[in-house]
Amino acid sequence: MAKEVKLFGWYGSPVSRRVEFALKLKGVEYEYIEEDLSNKSDLLLKYNPVHKKIPVLVHNGKPIAESLVIIEYIDETWKHNPILPQHPYERALARFWAKFYDDKCQPALWKSIWSKGEEREEAIKEAYEHLNTLENELKDKKFFGGQDIGLVDIAANFIGFWLGLFQEVSGLELLTEEKFPKLYKWSQDYVTHSVIKEKLPSRDRMIAYISARFEASSK
Amino acid sequence: MAKEVKLFGWYGSPVSRRVEFALKLKGVEYEYIEEDLSNKSDLLLKYNPVHKKIPVLVHNGKPIAESLVIIEYIDETWKHNPILPQHPYERALARFWAKFYDDKCQPALWKSIWSKGEEREEAIKEAYEHLNTLENELKDKKFFGGQDIGLVDIAANFIGFWLGLFQEVSGLELLTEEKFPKLYKWSQDYVTHSVIKEKLPSRDRMIAYISARFEASSK
Numbered sequence: 001m002a003k004e005v006k007l008f009g010w011y012g013s014p015v016s017r018r019v020e021f022a023l024k025l026k027g028v029e030y031e032y033i034e035e036d037l038s039n040k041s042d043l044l045l046k047y048n049p050v051h052k053k054i055p056v057l058v059h060n061g062k063p064i065a066e067s068l069v070i071i072e073y074i075d076e077t078w079k080h081n082p083i084l085p086q087h088p089y090e091r092a093l094a095r096f097w098a099k100f101y102d103d104k105c106q107p108a109l110w111k112s113i114w115s116k117g118e119e120r121e122e123a124i125k126e127a128y129e130h131l132n133t134l135e136n137e138l139k140d141k142k143f144f145g146g147q148d149i150g151l152v153d154i155a156a157n158f159i160g161f162w163l164g165l166f167q168e169v170s171g172l173e174l175l176t177e178e179k180f181p182k183l184y185k186w187s188q189d190y191v192t193h194s195v196i197k198e199k200l201p202s203r204d205r206m207i208a209y210i211s212a213r214f215e216a217s218s219k
Numbered sequence: 220m221a222k223e224v225k226l227f228g229w230y231g232s233p234v235s236r237r238v239e240f241a242l243k244l245k246g247v248e249y250e251y252i253e254e255d256l257s258n259k260s261d262l263l264l265k266y267n268p269v270h271k272k273i274p275v276l277v278h279n280g281k282p283i284a285e286s287l288v289i290i291e292y293i294d295e296t297w298k299h300n301p302i303l304p305q306h307p308y309e310r311a312l313a314r315f316w317a318k319f320y321d322d323k324c325q326p327a328l329w330k331s332i333w334s335k336g337e338e339r340e341e342a343i344k345e346a347y348e349h350l351n352t353l354e355n356e357l358k359d360k361k362f363f364g365g366q367d368i369g370l371v372d373i374a375a376n377f378i379g380f381w382l383g384l385f386q387e388v389s390g391l392e393l394l395t396e397e398k399f400p401k402l403y404k405w406s407q408d409y410v411t412h413s414v415i416k417e418k419l420p421s422r423d424r425m426i427a428y429i430s431a432r433f434e435a436s437s438k
Contacts, residue, residue, distance in 0.1 A: 050319060050352060055328045062308055069314045076307040088295035089281055099271060131268060 005030035005067045006058040008044050010037055012201055012209055014158040015067040016055040021154050022071045026078040068098055071151060084151050097137060097144060098155035105130040106158060112174060113166050114217070124174070131180055134159075138182045142189055148211045149193055160184065161188035161200055225277040227263050227300035229256055231420055231428055233377040235274040235285040239418045240373050241290045241437035245297040251267050287317055290370060295351060303370050316356060316363060324349040325377060333436070343393070350399055353378075357401045361408055368412055378402065379409035380419055388429045 007023070007030050009016030025028050035044055035054050047056045047063035053064070056063050057070045064070050075083040079083070084091050109131055111123035134156065138144065144152035163175055164187065177184040192194055226249050228235030242249050254263055254273050255324070266275045266282035275282050276289045278296070283289050294302040303310050327349055330342035353375065357363065363371035372379070381393055383406065396403040409415055 059308070064308070064311045064315070066315055066318055069311050069318065072314065073311040075308065088292050089278070090291040091281070091295065092283045092288050095291065095332050096283065096285055099285055099288065 008033045008056040009054050010035050016153050018067045019055045019070050024195050024199050025081050085114045094151040097152040101155045135180045135183045160187045165206050227252045227275040228273050229254050235372050237286045238274045241293045243414050243418050244300050274427050314368040316371040320374045354399045354402045379406045384425050
């Protein structure tokens with residue numbers, strides 16, 4: 001019943017892809033609606049009036065926004081192939097690290113990529129610190145979730161795929177094999193995971209998009 | 220077994236109190252450890268090395284940080300008197316609004332209180348907008364959680380108790396009965412809820428603390 005589940009997303013968005021990865025991990029069929037972010041649909045604005053942002057999942061007509069909230073909903077609604085661990089303490093740790101990623105790591109990475117001068121230097125310093133925290137948290141696990149991917153891996157998907165592309169286009173070096181060997185290895189394992197690789201955006205299309213954005217921002 | 224559960228907190232902190240309200244709602248006994256925020260204990264830094272902040276809950280020797288993460292842990296560990304709703308969709312909405320409070324509403328309120336000039340005007344405008352969103356979300360419910368308090372009520376506890384004190388000391392008027400009648404009524408019902416009122420800080424002590432902070436910031 002593909003029509004039961006609809007996802008409003010945008011092709012190149014890491015948060016939109018988070019939801020696609022979760023649905024794919026569960027084997028849930030869904031209808032995907034691509035949004036034009038410069039001209040958002042009335043339906044998106046109706047379904048997410050507070051933030052007016054993708055992704056929005058609509059299940060049996062009921063909308064949910066915020067990618068991590070959506071993933072918890074997916075995990076509670078379709079219980080096979082769990083994305084969060086089963087034990088409350090392990091669940092709390094997964095939520096802690098996903099929140100750490102969103103609150104601390106992602107803003108510092110984004111600022112490292114887009115800001116200038118002193119602000120950029122500060123952001124890079126902070127990004128290194130957060131990447132180092134994640135490097136230590138990985139310990140000897142293949143994924144943050146252990147042997148298979150879980151909430152934290154999906155939350156950190158920008159590091160797995162997008163960060164490398166931004167680095168390639170901008171020349172910025174944050175995540176390298178030398179500096180963060182475990183996290184680098186994780187990023188390789190993440191993008192080659194059978195479910196993830198099937199749902200990643202096209203590398204070439206993303207490189208073209210990022211290059212165009214950099215060109216526009218330097219004008 | 221009070222020793223099984225320890226909470227590292229600070230007397231005047233809304234996020235620390237969130238956890239106390241949740242424990243109290245569950246009837247879980249705990250040992251409370253007051254932190255000196257200007258000289259944090261080695262134990263706190265050991266238990267929350269990433270953020271170095273209260274609150275930290277330690278259950279059977281295992282630490283958890285971040286108040287909303289802790290509340291979900293409490294709700295999953297002691298299942299009676301549920302704090303989150305039972306149905307996945309209602310749970311998603313509760314998580315969405317708690318996150319909205321933390322990500323949008325609280326920063327705007329804090330900035331309205333402490334910033335100056337144009338930044339303050341902008342923050343007040345934003346705070347009104349977010350309070351209005353919450354006003355609309357309350358609809359005709361007594362609490363965000365319905366007939367009894369739940370995750371969103373506890374998340375918004377700053378509005379319930381602390382905001383009024385800051386308004387009293389600073390003269391700032393954000394939450395008033397005229398502007399936000401439902402939210403104002405909610406704040407009255409919240410602070411007189413049998414569990415909440417028992418665990419609120421002393422009004423006089425908080426007024427003295429806030430007054431001292433304002434005085435120090437104006438020097």
